[in-house]
Amino acid sequence: MNPQTAALVRDSWAEIVPMRKEVCASFYHRLFVRHPELRPLFKGDLERQTSLFVTMLNTVVSALDNPEPVVPLIKTVGARHADYGVEDADYEKFAAVLLDSFADALGPRFTPEVRSAWKDAYAELSATMRQGAEEAVH
Numbered sequence: 337m338n339p340q341t342a343a344l345v346r347d348s349w350a351e352i353v354p355m356r357k358e359v360c361a362s363f364y365h366r367l368f369v370r371h372p373e374l375r376p377l378f379k380g381d382l383e384r385q386t387s388l389f390v391t392m393l394n395t396v397v398s399a400l401d402n403p404e405p406v407v408p409l410i411k412t413v414g415a416r417h418a419d420y421g422v423e424d425a426d427y428e429k430f431a432a433v434l435l436d437s438f439a440d441a442l443g444p445r446f447t448p449e450v451r452s453a454w455k456d457a458y459a460e461l462s463a464t465m466r467q468g469a470e471e472a473v474h
Contacts, residue, residue, distance in 0.1 A: 344453035411468025418469035
């Protein structure tokens, strides 16, 4: 990821962090309204899930300039998600809702450039997760 893209993701995440619980709660609400078929994939407590989600985003954002150390963790998470029943198409549903949640949280500060940066970051994250899921099958 180029330094400008990483900076846009890092800076916008820093703005979201103070409201992360609300943003993530909004994300899950939105996800289940738009895609009720995904609700059964989340069997545990959503508050715990929200916390795990924030931790993963913190990890990913902190590793934008040097992702190699977190790749094994992300692959493991991807394999786990496959075990839960997450399918390839679900990643795109998740991405759209995530970007919309961030757009609502940041308002006009979620510029087209910031949206594009998050799309790039998410594409890398989901590709690594999918790779982990694929490797777990073989």
